[in-house]
Amino acid sequence: MAVQTNAxxxxxxxxxxxxxxxxxLAILVVVVVVMVFPFWYVLSVSLSSERDLQGANISLFPLHxxxxxxxxxxxxxxxxxxxxxxxxxxxIGTFACMVMTTTLAYGLSRTNDVPGSRFVLFLVLGTxxxxxxxxxxxxxxxxxxxxxxxxxxxxxxxxxxxxxxxVRQFFMNIPADLTDAAMMDGANPFQIFWRIMLPLSKAVLxxxxxxxxxxxxxxxxxPLLYISNTAMWPIPLVLRxxxxxxxxxxxxxxxxxxxxxxxxxxxxxxxxxTVPILVVYPFLQRYFTQGVLxxxxxx
Amino acid sequence: xxxESTTTAVAIRPRPQPLARLRxxxxxxxxxxxxxxxxxxxxxxxGFLFFVVFRYLPLLGNVVAFEDYSxxxxxxNSRWVGLDNFAALFTNPAVGNALLNTLIINxxxxxxxxxxxxxxxxxxxxxxxxxxxxxIQSIVYLPYFIGWVVLVSVWAxxxxxxxxxxxxxxxxxxxxxxLMRNPAAFKPMMVLQYLFKNxxxxxxxxxxxxxxxxxxxxxxxxxxxxxxxxxxxHVTLPGIRGIAVLLLILNLGxxxxxxxxxILLQEPAVGAQAGDVLDTFVYFQxxxxxxxxxxAAVGLCKGVFGTVLIILANKVAHLLGExxxx
Numbered sequence: 268m269a270v271q272t273n274a275x276x277x278x279x280x281x282x283x284x285x286x287x288x289x290x291x292l293a294i295l296v297v298v299v300v301v302m303v304f305p306f307w308y309v310l311s312v313s314l315s316s317e318r319d320l321q322g323a324n325i326s327l328f329p330l331h332x333x334x335x336x337x338x339x340x341x342x343x344x345x346x347x348x349x350x351x352x353x354x355x356x357x358x359i360g361t362f363a364c365m366v367m368t369t370t371l372a373y374g375l376s377r378t379n380d381v382p383g384s385r386f387v388l389f390l391v392l393g394t395x396x397x398x399x400x401x402x403x404x405x406x407x408x409x410x411x412x413x414x415x416x417x418x419x420x421x422x423x424x425x426x427x428x429x430x431x432x433x434v435r436q437f438f439m440n441i442p443a444d445l446t447d448a449a450m451m452d453g454a455n456p457f458q459i460f461w462r463i464m465l466p467l468s469k470a471v472l473x474x475x476x477x478x479x480x481x482x483x484x485x486x487x488x489x490p491l492l493y494i495s496n497t498a499m500w501p502i503p504l505v506l507r508x509x510x511x512x513x514x515x516x517x518x519x520x521x522x523x524x525x526x527x528x529x530x531x532x533x534x535x536x537x538x539x540x541t542v543p544i545l546v547v548y549p550f551l552q553r554y555f556t557q558g559v560l561x562x563x564x565x566x
Numbered sequence: 567x568x569x570e571s572t573t574t575a576v577a578i579r580p581r582p583q584p585l586a587r588l589r590x591x592x593x594x595x596x597x598x599x600x601x602x603x604x605x606x607x608x609x610x611x612x613g614f615l616f617f618v619v620f621r622y623l624p625l626l627g628n629v630v631a632f633e634d635y636s637x638x639x640x641x642x643n644s645r646w647v648g649l650d651n652f653a654a655l656f657t658n659p660a661v662g663n664a665l666l667n668t669l670i671i672n673x674x675x676x677x678x679x680x681x682x683x684x685x686x687x688x689x690x691x692x693x694x695x696x697x698x699x700x701x702i703q704s705i706v707y708l709p710y711f712i713g714w715v716v717l718v719s720v721w722a723x724x725x726x727x728x729x730x731x732x733x734x735x736x737x738x739x740x741x742x743x744x745l746m747r748n749p750a751a752f753k754p755m756m757v758l759q760y761l762f763k764n765x766x767x768x769x770x771x772x773x774x775x776x777x778x779x780x781x782x783x784x785x786x787x788x789x790x791x792x793x794x795x796x797x798x799x800h801v802t803l804p805g806i807r808g809i810a811v812l813l814l815i816l817n818l819g820x821x822x823x824x825x826x827x828x829i830l831l832q833e834p835a836v837g838a839q840a841g842d843v844l845d846t847f848v849y850f851q852x853x854x855x856x857x858x859x860x861x862a863a864v865g866l867c868k869g870v871f872g873t874v875l876i877i878l879a880n881k882v883a884h885l886l887g888e889x890x891x892x
Contacts, residue, residue, distance in 0.1 A: 277781065279788040283694075291689060298686065299705050302762070305720045308730055312723065325733050371613025374606055381603045382596050387614050394621045397873045398823075400865035401845065402852050403627025407620070409637075423620050426613055456605040477711075485713020488827055492853065503715040510719040511831065530728070537719045544711050552704055556770060 306541070313337070313534035320528055335527040336535035346505055346536055352417075353501040354543075357483045360421040364479040365472065367425045372434035373460050394428045401492070408493055419493035420486065420501070430475045437471040438464055470554040477551045481544060502540050509533055631866045635858040651863035661864060663839065664847040671753055671829070671843065672821045675760045680814060682765045687772035688802065706766025714827045717763060721755075722746050746832070749840035759828060771813070772806055779805035812883055819879030822872045844868050 308327065312320070313336055315329040340346045371391075378385040399407075404423065413419040445467075446459050454462070465472065487503035494500060500508075508514050510533045600607075631651055633644040655661050686706070693699045709717065724730045727744040735742055745751045783801045792800065826845040833841035838850070844864060852861030 277784070279785060280694075281794060291692065294689060295693075295702055299702060302705055302709060302766070305724050309720050309723050325730065325737075367613055367616060370609045371616075374609030374613065377603075377606070380599065381606045381610075382599050384606070384610060387610055387617075390614070390617050390622070394617065396876055397625075397869055399621070399624035399627060400862070400869050401848050402630060402858065402862045402865055403624035405853060406627045406630070407624045425616050425620075431613075456609070460609070481711050481713070485715065487713070487715050488830065492849075503713060506715050506719060507831065511715070511722060512834075533719075534723060537716055537723070540716050541712060545708075548708065548711060549704075552707070555707065556774060 309534045309537050313531055313538050315528075315531055317528050320530065333527075336531040337539075339527055339532055340535055340539065346502070346509075346539070348498070349500055349502045349505040350539065352499065353484060353503075353540075356417055356420050356501060357480055357543075360424075360483040361476055361480040363421055364425055364427075364430075364483075365476055368427070368431050368434055368475065368479075369465065369472070370460070371426060372431050372438055373456075373464055375431075376435050376438040376464075391426075391428050391431060405492055413493065415494055415496050415499065417499070420489050421483070423489070424482070427479070430478060434468070434471060434475055437468045441467050473551050473554045477547065480547070484543060485540075502536075506536055506540055510537060628862060628866045628869075630858055631862040633859055635862070637856075637858070647859065651859040652867070654860055655863050655867065658860070660838065660842065660847065660851075664842040664844050664864075667753075667841065668822060668825075668843040671756050671825055674753060674757045675825065676814070676817050676821075678757055678761055679764065679768065679817075680810065682761055683768035684772055684806070684810065686765060687769040687776065687806075688798070690769060691773060691776050691802075703766075703769075706769065708766070709763045710767035712763070714763075714831055717759065718828070718831050721759060721762075747835045749836040752832070752836045752840045756825065756829065756832075760825070771809060775806040775809045776802060811886055815879040815883045815886075816876075819876040820872070821875065822868050 311326055311329050314332045314334070315326040316331040316333040316335065318324075318331050319326040319329045374381070375384050375388050375391070378388055408414060408419050408423060413422065441464065445463055449459050449463055485503055486501075487507060490501050490504050494504075497504075627641075629641060630644075632646060632648060633641070634647050634650075635641075635644045690699055690702065693702075712720075722729060726732075726746045727742070732742040732744070745755060779801065783805075784797055787797050787801055822844060825843065829841060829843050830846050830849060833846055835841075838847075842850075845868075848861040848865045848868075851857040852865075
């Protein structure tokens with residue numbers, strides 16, 4: 268088996284016994300199956316046709332696969348609308364979060380040179396210690412007139428203190444020689460930020476953007492709190508309503524078209540809500556260890 | 567040569583200015599720095615305003631905890647009731663129930679998370695095949711990036727009333743069980759879901775700690791005749807002890823907070839007795855039931871104790887000789 272490739276093993280490592288090897292593999296296989304299987308099941312139900320789900324049938328490999336559920340959703344209606352909202356909020360929000368986080372991180376990266384910036388840094392670090400609470404935050408958003416607007420989903424979370432510290436730490440590790448040399452050549456701070464800081468920290472920026480994006484995409488509490496107009500709801504709230512609270516999905520139903528089973532539509536919504544994350548995941552995965560450890564141990 | 571370089575270093579260093587420290591108003595030296603770095607303030611200002619408005623300003627909102635607050639009257643016109651809300655908090659059995667549930671669920675989550683994560687990290691680390699390790703890592707990291715709504719929906723599709731489990735039980739002629747709506751199963755389910763989502767991702771930090779252990783420690787152990795289990799016990803585990811203690815303490819510091827989104831989603835199915843935690847209590851009582859003063863008081867108490875716990879946890883980390891977070 269693949270386990271016996273010995274390339275990475277140090278010379279003193281014993282050859283593992285067959286028993287321990289198979290035991291290890293068995294445990295890992297169980298872990299992997301437990302993690303993958305539920306998603307597989309959801310995907311396969313979403314692709315099943317009515318015949319696959321009848322009576323006692325369990326649809327792990329749909330025999331008569333169909334995209335009917337997805338067609339129903341994408342024809343328009345509530346889910347499609349929610350999808351557009353989520354994509355918009357996630358794309359704009361991630362961009363705004365990155366702009367705010369990187370600029371402040373750069374502004375606070377030279378606390379010894381810039382008078383007053385250490386004070387701002389303490390303000391930021393202080394927010395790691397406390398949270399004003401649900402009710403004061405709600406009252407603030409209402410006071411600012413942002414209830415039932417999309418900025419309410421983005422603006423209160425523009426900068427996460429944790430992400431800021433990770434990025435700042437990364438900026439501080441960029442050798443001062445580089446920025447000094449650029450300064451000698453007449454570069455201003457904006458050029459240094461844009462031409463040196465950002466390009467050199469792609470790894471950490473990728474991970475931080477992923478964190479912001481995932482948080483915005485899957486956030487359901489803020490929309491629940493701030494958006495009472497159901498027509499403006501993003502995908503997690505629609506998912507909660509139709510899948511978890513079991514409401515019937517009223518969508519754009521074409522006359523004379525066969526209705527797909529309700530479960531398949533529900534599962535198709537789950538799949539659609541998961542796919543964007545699965546799409547970006549492989550591209551960002553190689554930055555994980557690098558990006559996460561930059562700030563995980565010591566802020 | 568050496569002599570020369572030290573003298574230049576001394577010459578470059580700015581003169582000490584003992585009086586400047588005592589003055590509150592910045593002196594000319596500081597002002598010249600400010601002018602030189604003026605563009606840096608353009609970077610700082612937007613973020614600074616964000617933190618003031620969205621992190622510090624809401625703290626004032628906690629004044630609601632001392633009022634019989636009504637949204638129509640606002641902060642200034644609502645009746646001031648002093649500590650009445652806090653008195654009500656201690657006599658309200660629902661608050662005690664929420665606190666107990668919070669501590670039980672978080673306690674169980676922490677208790678199970680660490681052995682599972684460290685175990686999985688050790689298992690992954692012992693794999694010799696690098697490609698196999700990579701594949702398994704990318705699979706187990708993934709649930710961390712799936713939001714709670716999707717995750718709970720997926721669980722419900724397998725374990726819920728109309729889910730796969732009940733189809734199988736039905737085919738075998740067994741009575742159905744609904745694990746998602748059973749109050750007795752609620753707390754174990756919360757723990758299992760938490761493990762499902764977080765254990766894989768948690769290994770990343772332990773794997774990094776394991777990879778930082780010096781190879782000569784293992785070599786010395788082998789020379790002394792240590793087998794694989796002895797190396798695990800005497801080299802690997804001591805090597806990751808520091809980070810494990812740090813993470814454990816930090817988790818204990820957050821014991822009043824975690825799990826909010828996960829529980830808010832699933833509490834309606836099992837009722838408040840089994841599922842209410844402090845944060846969901848605040849949401850249901852305050853935002854939904856309009857019981858603003860009481861729930862703001864609960865939120866404020868939670869916030870203050872939470873802050874104290876985090877600071878204490880950090881102190882304990884330092885006392886144990888580990889790096890804290892600050």
